[in-house]
Amino acid sequence: MKNTTAFVFGFNNYASEIIDNISYEYDNVHIYSLDKEDEKNEKYDIRSFDLSDEWSEMENLINSQNHIAFCVLEDDAQNIFLTISLRASFKNLVIVSLAKNKESSNKLEMAGANKVIPIVQNTADIISNMLSKPIATKVLHSVLYEKSDLKIAQIVIENEEYFKREFPGDIDWSRYRGIIVISIMSQDLSREFIYSVKSKHKLLRNGDTLVVAGYEADILEFEKLIGGKRYVNWSNWSR
Amino acid sequence: MVFFKRFIVDVAYAVQTSKGYQKKKRFFYNLLENDENKYKKYFDSFMIALIFISVAILIREVKHELHYHLVFFNSYVISIIFFIEYLLRLWVYGSVSQTIIKRYEYDSYLGRDFNLSKALGNILNFKLSYVFSVRAIIDLLAVLPFFHELRLLRVFILFRVFKLFRYTKSFQALASVLGSKKFEFLTLAMFSSIVIFVSSILIYVMEANNPKSPINTLYEAAYWSIVTISTVGYGDITPITDEGRFVAMLVIFAGISVLAFTTSLFVSAFTEKLDEIREMKTVEDISKIKKFYLICGYEEVAKEVALSLRKKHKNIIVMDENLDNVKNAKNDGLMAVNYNPGSISSYEKLNINVSTQVESILCLKPSDIENVYTALTVRSINKEINILSLLINEPNRKKLEYAGINEIIYPQELVGLIVKELVGQPVAFEAIHELRSEESNINIDEIVVTQSILQNYAMIGELDNKRYRIIILGLYKKTNEDFYFNPLDETFLEEGDYLLVIGNKVFIKEFEASLHKKSLI
Numbered sequence: 001m002k003n004t005t006a007f008v009f010g011f012n013n014y015a016s017e018i019i020d021n022i023s024y025e026y027d028n029v030h031i032y033s034l035d036k037e038d039e040k041n042e043k044y045d046i047r048s049f050d051l052s053d054e055w056s057e058m059e060n061l062i063n064s065q066n067h068i069a070f071c072v073l074e075d076d077a078q079n080i081f082l083t084i085s086l087r088a089s090f091k092n093l094v095i096v097s098l099a100k101n102k103e104s105s106n107k108l109e110m111a112g113a114n115k116v117i118p119i120v121q122n123t124a125d126i127i128s129n130m131l132s133k134p135i136a137t138k139v140l141h142s143v144l145y146e147k148s149d150l151k152i153a154q155i156v157i158e159n160e161e162y163f164k165r166e167f168p169g170d171i172d173w174s175r176y177r178g179i180i181v182i183s184i185m186s187q188d189l190s191r192e193f194i195y196s197v198k199s200k201h202k203l204l205r206n207g208d209t210l211v212v213a214g215y216e217a218d219i220l221e222f223e224k225l226i227g228g229k230r231y232v233n234w235s236n237w238s239r
Numbered sequence: 240m241v242f243f244k245r246f247i248v249d250v251a252y253a254v255q256t257s258k259g260y261q262k263k264k265r266f267f268y269n270l271l272e273n274d275e276n277k278y279k280k281y282f283d284s285f286m287i288a289l290i291f292i293s294v295a296i297l298i299r300e301v302k303h304e305l306h307y308h309l310v311f312f313n314s315y316v317i318s319i320i321f322f323i324e325y326l327l328r329l330w331v332y333g334s335v336s337q338t339i340i341k342r343y344e345y346d347s348y349l350g351r352d353f354n355l356s357k358a359l360g361n362i363l364n365f366k367l368s369y370v371f372s373v374r375a376i377i378d379l380l381a382v383l384p385f386f387h388e389l390r391l392l393r394v395f396i397l398f399r400v401f402k403l404f405r406y407t408k409s410f411q412a413l414a415s416v417l418g419s420k421k422f423e424f425l426t427l428a429m430f431s432s433i434v435i436f437v438s439s440i441l442i443y444v445m446e447a448n449n450p451k452s453p454i455n456t457l458y459e460a461a462y463w464s465i466v467t468i469s470t471v472g473y474g475d476i477t478p479i480t481d482e483g484r485f486v487a488m489l490v491i492f493a494g495i496s497v498l499a500f501t502t503s504l505f506v507s508a509f510t511e512k513l514d515e516i517r518e519m520k521t522v523e524d525i526s527k528i529k530k531f532y533l534i535c536g537y538e539e540v541a542k543e544v545a546l547s548l549r550k551k552h553k554n555i556i557v558m559d560e561n562l563d564n565v566k567n568a569k570n571d572g573l574m575a576v577n578y579n580p581g582s583i584s585s586y587e588k589l590n591i592n593v594s595t596q597v598e599s600i601l602c603l604k605p606s607d608i609e610n611v612y613t614a615l616t617v618r619s620i621n622k623e624i625n626i627l628s629l630l631i632n633e634p635n636r637k638k639l640e641y642a643g644i645n646e647i648i649y650p651q652e653l654v655g656l657i658v659k660e661l662v663g664q665p666v667a668f669e670a671i672h673e674l675r676s677e678e679s680n681i682n683i684d685e686i687v688v689t690q691s692i693l694q695n696y697a698m699i700g701e702l703d704n705k706r707y708r709i710i711i712l713g714l715y716k717k718t719n720e721d722f723y724f725n726p727l728d729e730t731f732l733e734e735g736d737y738l739l740v741i742g743n744k745v746f747i748k749e750f751e752a753s754l755h756k757k758s759l760i
Binding site for chain 1: 532539542543544547551599601603629633646648651653654657658659660664665666670671675681683684685708712713715722724725737739742
């Protein structure tokens with residue numbers, strides 16, 4: 001299911017990368033910049049905005065249920081103010097904000113961002129993982145970010161009968177050739193590793209999400225078997 | 240005579256080319272002189288222990304009758320060990336055979352007869368230069384208690400204490416600190432000597448003729464002067480005449496200035512040398528680390544990377560030419576050096592062996608120019624070392640690649656990819672993110688297939704991963720650098736392959752340990 005519109009607030013290198021990577025997912029991507037000069041940009045259609053705006057103009061544009069906003073202003077203080085302004089006006093809007101460091105990250109969460117991406121932390125984690133677990137990092141990077149036949153997907157169960165009231169830990173997942181089930185997210189939003197103690201004693205229900213790894217064709221076959229489908233449920237992102 | 244010379248040259252060549260002889264000599268040289276030799280610290284500790292035992296026996300001997308074995312051990316065993324050490328040091332100091340060969344080849348080249356006496360003269364010269372060095376003299380004096388029947392020679396046991404200078408770096412540092420202020424100390428010594436000399440004579444002249452005065456000889460006058468000038472002032476000898484007391488007042492003032500001068504000299508010498516001493520210690524510490532990551536530049540990203548690597552118990556050294564950054568790194572508990580990572584001389588001064596000691600070089604400065612410069616410097620030292628660098632501006636990517644950087648991290652691109660995955664599959668993304676996080680109990684990890692594992696398990700199907708509730712995500716084949724997702728049970732394992740596993744941290748460790756033991760099932 002395609003989301004309709006994404007709003008990107010701030011225009012810089014981070015914003016460009018985000019726009020390039022999400023444009024396939026959204027019908028419309030609206031870009032707003034604090035710098036009026038950016039309106040002259042030939043590649044993107046950019047509008048200017050002001051942090052003191054009342055957002056009344058946008059209220060008609062933003063449909064909180066299906067829209068998403070990215071706050072990528074370079075100044076952390078401004079980004080926090082932007083996030084809190086959006087949250088104050090749009091209670092159910094999904095807000096993704098960039099933070100330079102942990103301190104700003106915490107403040108952005110307090111300001112109401114659904115998801116905060118701490119840039120320095122993420123970069124450092126990637127570097128550290130590349131050095132300590134080079135193979136795992138390489139494989140996961142290619143699965144997650146590069147064009148690879150191997151995929152990691154989330155599938156929502158819609159035919160619980162298929163599992164015949166077996167516990168996840170007892171199911172011989174190898175019967176689904178080519179598929180590896182990594183974790184389960186229950187409807188109560190708790191996420192458990194497939195072999196964890198909890199998942200050993202919890203039956204699979206309709207609405208539970210399975211995180212699986214496998215080749216595209218195998219995943220499709222698996223989806224048919226369990227009567228599930230891949231889709232994004234934004235409500236999973238709790239604040 | 241010609242035959243004798245020929246014989247000497249032949250012996251010199253034989254010795255010089257003898258692998259066994261050279262190996263032994265190198266071993267003793269490293270043991271005695273090379274601080275990086277792993278056995279040296281044990282040898283030094285052993286010698287220090289002998290010194291303390293020796294001094295303890297000397298003290299005990301003052302008021303107690305010693306057991307014969309103890310006297311024998313102190314006088315003969317320790318002395319002989321010290322003497323052997325002395326001879327070994329004399330042996331490894333320079334090469335006799337090399338000197339003979341050098342002289343022989345020099346004479347042959349000029350078409351002259353081999354001048355044996357000149358060669359022997361050279362040998363005598365450098366061996367004597369060692370024999371008369373302060374350290375060698377102390378070493379030799381430390382052997383003298385061997386002749387313990389001569390009571391006076393027992394005092395030479397104290398010379399063994401001076402040997403401590405040889406075995407402890409801090410004493411050497413102290414000597415070098417004092418050595419750096421040689422001129423000032425000489426001036427102080429001259430000034431003090433003149434003051435002592437003049438005041439001794441003055442007080443002697445003023446007091447010696449007075450029958451009530453305790454100062455009757457020049458020796459007593461000199462003793463009084465030294466005690467007064469040092470501001471100790473025992474009070475056992477005091478001037479009683481007015482003239483003598485006047486001299487005493489002058490000496491007290493002179494004494495204060497001498498003391499102030501001495502104190503300031505020590506303080507300034509140590510202050511000036513403190514950084515140097517710390518640096519020497521750091522260089523020494525670095526040379527002891529077998530493997531480490533070298534972080535060039537210590538700013539935001541570098542700080543987080545260092546923290547993360549430290550959590551994984553990896554050795555890290557930070558190199559930055561900015562003193563504030565180095566201080567920050569040290570405050571964060573890291574080993575940091577204030578050197579320019581873009582200069583070859585930094586690596587030479589720090590005695591860093593890039594090929595054997597450094598696992599990876601991390602160029603994490605927020606400047607592409609500096610990162611490229613550092614990368615090229617490192618590449619000029621070593622072609623193979625893994626270099627990872629931050630990319631700040633995308634248009635510079637090719638320049639970083641051209642500089643030979645193996646891994647380029649562009650944070651903006653990372654954010655774009657993360658967002659792409661986040662908006663597409665938030666649950667899967669979070670699950671994978673959790674697997675990679677060090678905070679989480681469930682981790683993705685890699686296990687390298689070693690010969691020891693292969694002795695017990697040949698195929699994937701034989702692995703007992705289910706027992707440990709572990710998922711084998713795939714097998715990375717070293718031979719063709721391919722990743723086999725969810726490998727079949729019949730897939731053969733080879734040395735150097737990597738198993739990618741997902742599971743509880745503790746269980747993964749147990750599973751890895753179990754791979755090295757033959758399954759009983």
